[in-house]
Structures are given as structure tokens and as C-alpha cells.
Amino acid sequence: MTPRTPADTGPAAASGQLSRLRSPHLLSAADLTPEEVLLILDTAGAMREVGTRPIKKVPALRGKTVVNLFFEPSTRTRTSFEIAEKRLSADALNIAASGSSVVKGETLADTARNLEAMAPDIIVIRHQASGACHLLADICSSRIVNAGDGMHEHPTQALLDLLTIRDHKPDFARLKVAIIGDLLHSRVMRSNVRLLTMLGADVWVCGPPTMMPAGIELQGVTATSSIDAAVEGADVVMMLRIQLERMSGHFFPSLREYHELFGLSAARLARARPDVIVMHPGPLNRGVEIASEVADGPYSVILEQVSNGVALRMAVLYLIAGVSEGVD
């Protein structure tokens, strides 16, 4: 705004600290550099203050149109994006698959071209097909934010998980993080593994052998089917939801047996560090992957994850909007 000297942008700019993202899209956590991840987390930290004001709204995205295009059911993520958009004064528009022309047989590409004709500035998309957001980014000139694509990635969830972890344990490189549950179907796991290993955390993944993605060790994690080994000495225990809706076959004999072998109980959690935090991306299957006493217990930060989601998504939308067209 005020075209002053470069020095006026502050000591952060002078010291070479990153102040913008390189890409106008957030499609995959794998596309981010560690500096970009920290920029997003720092920006989210500052965004939290907006939520504490009497008037929880700032004009940063005034006059910008954001379309939330959700082909899968979602309460938390969609609401979280919508609140974030409204707090930034963007015009938010929700399109759910059930109420749209998708049920009439329109393809994703056609839906995207039609949306494109209405020139939204940002499209937030959730789709059951991995890579749907990439297709959209290729077709549309809008900026695209991935809100979950199939079994591929869910970058904003992983980023809000990192924000929550950092509130409690600021040095990622010293952490043992155990990610436990339905690894095969989990885009939350994939995004988290990418970011946590990038920041130097010791990441363990644990689940039934039938739900262990092939070659997961190549991502720099330790894979195990023993929940006790995964939880032992962990700083962070991240539980994943059993995604019954994505399962095409039988991965384990019964939910009860799953809980016995892979559910997080208070007794199991005692193996972790005394200051462990327990996370879950929601929605919870109580008594399946996590016992109620743990989900509601003193180590649980599950609701903090939800509050952090709004600030994190504000940060992502704001930073995405600030990327200049045609400038790398």
C-alpha cells in the first residue's frame, strides 16, 4: 500500500525470512518447503487473534469469491473453511455434490469449467478421487485449495495438526510422533507424514498389516503393527478414524477386535511420555480407535485442533490470495 523503502517491511524481511508462498494453489503438503510450512504456521498464529475480537472479521479478502466445492460429506472441514472465509470478509459459496448438477451426471471437468465461467477467485475442493484438485488447477484460472482428495492428501488438516503440536511442543525435531489406525485409507496420515518428516520428527506409523500401505517406510517413517511399540515414549499420539465408507473389503474381523488390538486405551497411553498429547482429526468412532476416557481425557487436544483449523485456514486463504499471478 504505502510504497516506502524495502526497510519498512521490517526486520523479518531484512533477515530474509520468507513472507509469501511460491504457488497460488495448495494441492499437496509435499509441494511445500519447510520455510513455507513455518510461514503458514506463523501466519495462523497471528490469525488466531482475530477470533478473540468482539468483531471477528477483517477485510483482507473483501470482494473475493471463494467457492467451497464438496463432493464428499463434511461438517468440520467445510464449516471451518466457511468460517475462515467469512472472517476474512470473502464471499463464500457452498456447493455440495448432493444438491448440484453432479447428481445429474456432470463430470468434474465440466463442473469446473462452468464454475470457472463465473470467475471465483479461490476454489476449495474436496473430492473422493485422488488428484481431483490437480485436475481443477489445470483447467481453472482460480486458485485451488485441496480440502481432501481421495486417499491422497488433506494438507490443511496436517497443517492444523502441526499448529496444535507446536503450541505444546515447539521443536519438531525432538518429537516422536505415533500415527495409529487406518493408514491405508488415510489422506490425513499421508499429509502429516510428509510435513512431520520434513521438519525432522521421528514418525512411527502403526496399523493392522492389512491396512499398511506398501512401501510406507520409503517415506522415512518406522512402520509397525504393535501399538505398544508405537506409543512407547511418544510425544504425540495421532489416532486415525476407521473409514468404513472407504473400505471395499474385510480388513479386520470385527470392530471389537480392532479396538482390542489397535484402539487407544488409557492403559496403553501410559507407555507414552507423561506430557503426551493425543490427537484425532475427527469424526471420532468412540470405542473403536479411541476409548472415550482418552478422547475426553486430560491429554486430549482434539478440540484445540478444531479451533486451530479456522485460524490455519484463514492463513492459507490469505497467503494463497497474496501470491502474485505469473510470478514464481
Next chain:
Amino acid sequence: MPVVMDPGRISRALMRIAHEIVERNREVDELALVGIRTRGVPLARRLAANLQEIAEREIPLGALDITLYRDDLMRHTVGPQPLLRHTEIPFSIDDRRILLVDDVLYTGRTVRAALDALVDFGRPRAIQLIVLVDRGHRELPIRADYVGKNLPTALPESVQVRLVETDGADEVLIQQPAAEEPA
């Protein structure tokens, strides 16, 4: 680079402004200082110390980041996107007289954004503007109530305020555009 204010001048200007504040505002208890990030914040802190000395009152102190109120988020094609920093106003601004502090008053757009940001926190009784340097070239109908130094400048010149807290030294510099200035 010509130095237009040295540490002595900066500190005398801030003391004079503190005296003017007390002179113009009878109810010192109604006052609160809000510095605009980055350099308005240390300036506000110094003014608070001066006011404490003169009026023997502790004036509440806040910091305002105006990044989210800028009018150019998707407009500039080059140059850094400003880093978002924390806004901290740990008191109610309702019915207070807010002393808004910035280092340089130039186009007036930063102050416009700061006014929008402030009224989102409540309804102050009044807002007064304090700047260390007024360099002219306003693009909006905004003026300062307290000015450390009026500094006539040419548009291509740039004014740099450096403070001990942020830059390691107290000085105000005026920088000529490199290409057009014969040596």
C-alpha cells in the same frame, strides 16, 4: 545518505510530543497508546515512558498490525507480501482517547487501514495521530495531530526511520534515488 534526525533530536521530539499530549488532553487517564507495527510500537513505548515521567500516570499500550486491512492484497505484482504479525490491544478502547503512533506519515494509506482496524475493536471517544516524520505526498485526507518533524521530500526519495529496538540505532535518513542523483 543524509541524516535528518539523530538520536538527540528523536528523543527531544518524543519528549515535546509527550508534553503536547498532556497539554491537549486534560483527562490523562482516558488516554491509551496504540503503535502501528513495526516501528510505531517502540515509539509508542517511548512515549508511554515520557508520559509516565511528566504526568506520573501509566498509559495503556497496544500494538496494531494493519496487514489484514491493506487495500492491495491481490494488486501488487512484485515486492514482498507483508508478514502478518500479532495485534495486541490488552484493554477496551471503548470511550478512550486513542493515540495512534507511526514512524512516517506518507500517503496516508497505512493510517486509513489502522483507523479501520481500530474501530473493529470498539468505539473510541477520539483518535489522535502521532508521527515521528511527516514527509508529505498524501493520497488521502489524513493529517497528524502531533509531528516530530515535518520533512519536505521529493516523491522518488525515501525516508527511513531506524530505531534502537528494531534496527540497532536511532536515526532518520533520507535516501535519494540511486540512478537519478549525480554525485
